[in-house]
Amino acid sequence: MKRFFLALTALFCMLLLVTACGKEKTKYHAVSFDSNGAEEYQSRAVADNELLVEPRVPTRAGYSFLGWYNGEDKWDFDTDRVTDSITLSAKWARIKFIVKFDSDGGSSVEEQSVSSGDFATEPTVPTKENKKFVGWFDGENKWDFATKRVIDFVTLKARWEDYPTYTVSFDSNGGTSVATQYRVEGSMADAPQNPTKTNSKFLGWYHGDVKWDFTANVITSDVILVAKWEDIPTFTVTFDSNGASPVAPQYVAVGEMAKEPAKPDRAQLGELLGWFNGDTRWDFSTPITEDITLVAKWKNIYKVTFRDGNVSHSISVEEGETVPKQADPAAKENLRFTGWYLGDTEWNFNSDIPTSDITLDAKWEQISVTYTVTFDSNGGENVAPQYVAGGGLATDPGVPPRENYRFDGWFLDGKLWDFNTTKVTKSITLVAKWIQTVTVTFVTDSGTAPKNFVFDINSIIPKPIDPTKEGYVFRGWCLSDGTPWDFTAPLTQNATLTAKWLKAYTVTFDSDGGSGVSPIILGEGELIPEPDEPYKSSRFRFKHWYISGTDTAWDFETMTVTSDIVLKAKWQPWLPPVSP
Incomplete structure (x- = not known):
C-alpha cells in the first residue's frame, strides 16, 4: 500500500510538470486499480472527459472475474469518461x-x-x-x-x-416351479408361496428328513429344499360344450364340489340354458362322488339387421320366434318406401322366422318430379333459369359479366353450390357472389410504359421491386399529390402510383491518411448520414469533416447534397498522457 501512495504522488508531480510546460493546459486525472487479491496494476493519468483504455483481465485462482467497479457501479470502458481521480476495484465471484x-x-x-x-x-x-x-x-x-x-x-x-453368497434351491417335486434365492452367510431364506400339484396336498419344504423352518434356520452353505406332498383321491368332471369353445376338465376331491365354468364362446350369439347330466340340469352345489360328463344346452339367438343405405340398426330374435315389425325409415324427397327385403323377397313379419343372422334392406320407389333452378346475377348480366329432374344436377351457367367486380361463385343460403356433386331436390335460387375490385397503375417515369394491376378492394397490395433510372435514386411510390404510398394500408379505390426520383450525387470521404470510409450515393436535397470517425494514429485526433478545397466544416444535421462532393477529414495533433 505504501508503494501505491508513492507511485500516486509521483504521478501527480509529473502531471503538474506536463501541465506547466505545455502550450495548452490539459487537465489530467489519476486512475488507480485495486485488483483485490490478483496481480498489481500500474496507475494511469487520463485527460479530463476521456475514455479509459481497458487493462488486461486479471486472474485469481478459484475466482471468476466480474469486471472493474467504481464503487457499486461497473465501469463501461466504451462509454464511461474520466472526470475525476478514481480507483477502480476488481470484483470477483467464487467458482x-x-x-x-x-x-x-x-x-x-x-x-x-x-x-x-x-x-x-x-x-x-x-x-x-x-x-x-x-x-x-x-x-x-x-x-x-x-x-x-x-x-x-x-x-x-x-x-x-x-459378501460370501449361497444358493437356496427349491425342488417342487412335480409341483409348480419356485424361484431360486441367493443369501449371504448368516441370513435366512424367505418362505416362498406354496407350490401346487394336481391331486396333492402340500406338506412343506424339507432338508433331508427335517422340515425347514424359515423363521429360524440360517444359511451357512448352498442348500436344496424339497417339497413334500400327500396324494388326494379325485374324480374327473368333463365338460361337453356342445359346439362352443372347449372347457377344461376339473379334478375334484371326493366329496368336494365342481366349479361352474365361464360361459364358452359360440360362433352364433346364443343363450346358455345350463350344464346337464342327461336330462337333468346340474346343480354345482352337489358333491362329486364319481366321474361325470356335463353337457351344455343352448338356445340360439339370431341377429337381425335393418339397413337403409349407410344407416342401420340391429335387434336380437330368439330361435323359433318371428321378427318384430320395425318403424318405416325416415321419409326421402321424391321417393316412396315399399318395404323391408331379404334379397329380392319382401319380409313377412307375421309368418317369416329367421334360421340364422340376416340383413333386411329398405326398398324405395322413385317419384318423378321437375324443379326450377333460378339464377340471381346480383348486378351482373341476366342468366336463363334451368329445369332439372328431381335428384339430377344443374349445369354451371358460367360467369355473368360485371365491370369492376370479380365473380366468386353461385351460392345457396351462403354456401357455395357444387354443380358436379350437389343434387337438386327442390326449386332453388342461386345467387351470384361478387367481390369489388380496384385498379392500381404504376408509373415509373423511366422509359417503361405504365402497368395496371387489379386487386380485390381492401386488400394489401404487394410492394413491387424498386425500379432503376440512370443518374437518379429511387425514393418510393407516391400518389398524384405527392403523398407516399403505405404498402401496409388496405386499397379502397383506384390509384395511380408514380415513382419518386431524386438526382443522384456521390459523396466521397477523403480520410487524409486515416482509415478508409466508403463513398455513398444520395439524392439531391438529402442529408448525408454521418459516418463513424476514421482512425489515423495515436498522435492524431479526428476533429470533423470539411468540404475539400475549402475551410467549411460539414454540418450533417442541416447541410444537404446538391452536387457530387468530397468531404475531407480534419485532424488535430494529440499529445498522449505520459505514464509515470
Missing part, C-alpha cells in the same frame, strides 16, 4: 465445481455443487446387492470428506467388496 458420484452399479447418489476451496458433503452410503461399500475414491486415493477441499471438477467412484 463452483461439480462433484459427481459414480456408484459403480449401486444406488444412485446426487451430484453436489461446491464452491472452490470448500468441503463436499459426504453422501448417504449407497447400496449394492450382495456387496459391501468400502468408500469413495478419486483414482486410487480414498476421499476424506473432513480434510479434502474441492479445487476442481471431480468424479468420485464407489468401491465395493463381495
Whole structure:
C-alpha cells in the first residue's frame, strides 16, 4: 500500500510538470486499480472527459472475474469518461465445481455443487446387492470428506467388496416351479408361496428328513429344499360344450364340489340354458362322488339387421320366434318406401322366422318430379333459369359479366353450390357472389410504359421491386399529390402510383491518411448520414469533416447534397498522457 501512495504522488508531480510546460493546459486525472487479491496494476493519468483504455483481465485462482467497479457501479470502458481521480476495484465471484458420484452399479447418489476451496458433503452410503461399500475414491486415493477441499471438477467412484453368497434351491417335486434365492452367510431364506400339484396336498419344504423352518434356520452353505406332498383321491368332471369353445376338465376331491365354468364362446350369439347330466340340469352345489360328463344346452339367438343405405340398426330374435315389425325409415324427397327385403323377397313379419343372422334392406320407389333452378346475377348480366329432374344436377351457367367486380361463385343460403356433386331436390335460387375490385397503375417515369394491376378492394397490395433510372435514386411510390404510398394500408379505390426520383450525387470521404470510409450515393436535397470517425494514429485526433478545397466544416444535421462532393477529414495533433 505504501508503494501505491508513492507511485500516486509521483504521478501527480509529473502531471503538474506536463501541465506547466505545455502550450495548452490539459487537465489530467489519476486512475488507480485495486485488483483485490490478483496481480498489481500500474496507475494511469487520463485527460479530463476521456475514455479509459481497458487493462488486461486479471486472474485469481478459484475466482471468476466480474469486471472493474467504481464503487457499486461497473465501469463501461466504451462509454464511461474520466472526470475525476478514481480507483477502480476488481470484483470477483467464487467458482463452483461439480462433484459427481459414480456408484459403480449401486444406488444412485446426487451430484453436489461446491464452491472452490470448500468441503463436499459426504453422501448417504449407497447400496449394492450382495456387496459391501468400502468408500469413495478419486483414482486410487480414498476421499476424506473432513480434510479434502474441492479445487476442481471431480468424479468420485464407489468401491465395493463381495459378501460370501449361497444358493437356496427349491425342488417342487412335480409341483409348480419356485424361484431360486441367493443369501449371504448368516441370513435366512424367505418362505416362498406354496407350490401346487394336481391331486396333492402340500406338506412343506424339507432338508433331508427335517422340515425347514424359515423363521429360524440360517444359511451357512448352498442348500436344496424339497417339497413334500400327500396324494388326494379325485374324480374327473368333463365338460361337453356342445359346439362352443372347449372347457377344461376339473379334478375334484371326493366329496368336494365342481366349479361352474365361464360361459364358452359360440360362433352364433346364443343363450346358455345350463350344464346337464342327461336330462337333468346340474346343480354345482352337489358333491362329486364319481366321474361325470356335463353337457351344455343352448338356445340360439339370431341377429337381425335393418339397413337403409349407410344407416342401420340391429335387434336380437330368439330361435323359433318371428321378427318384430320395425318403424318405416325416415321419409326421402321424391321417393316412396315399399318395404323391408331379404334379397329380392319382401319380409313377412307375421309368418317369416329367421334360421340364422340376416340383413333386411329398405326398398324405395322413385317419384318423378321437375324443379326450377333460378339464377340471381346480383348486378351482373341476366342468366336463363334451368329445369332439372328431381335428384339430377344443374349445369354451371358460367360467369355473368360485371365491370369492376370479380365473380366468386353461385351460392345457396351462403354456401357455395357444387354443380358436379350437389343434387337438386327442390326449386332453388342461386345467387351470384361478387367481390369489388380496384385498379392500381404504376408509373415509373423511366422509359417503361405504365402497368395496371387489379386487386380485390381492401386488400394489401404487394410492394413491387424498386425500379432503376440512370443518374437518379429511387425514393418510393407516391400518389398524384405527392403523398407516399403505405404498402401496409388496405386499397379502397383506384390509384395511380408514380415513382419518386431524386438526382443522384456521390459523396466521397477523403480520410487524409486515416482509415478508409466508403463513398455513398444520395439524392439531391438529402442529408448525408454521418459516418463513424476514421482512425489515423495515436498522435492524431479526428476533429470533423470539411468540404475539400475549402475551410467549411460539414454540418450533417442541416447541410444537404446538391452536387457530387468530397468531404475531407480534419485532424488535430494529440499529445498522449505520459505514464509515470
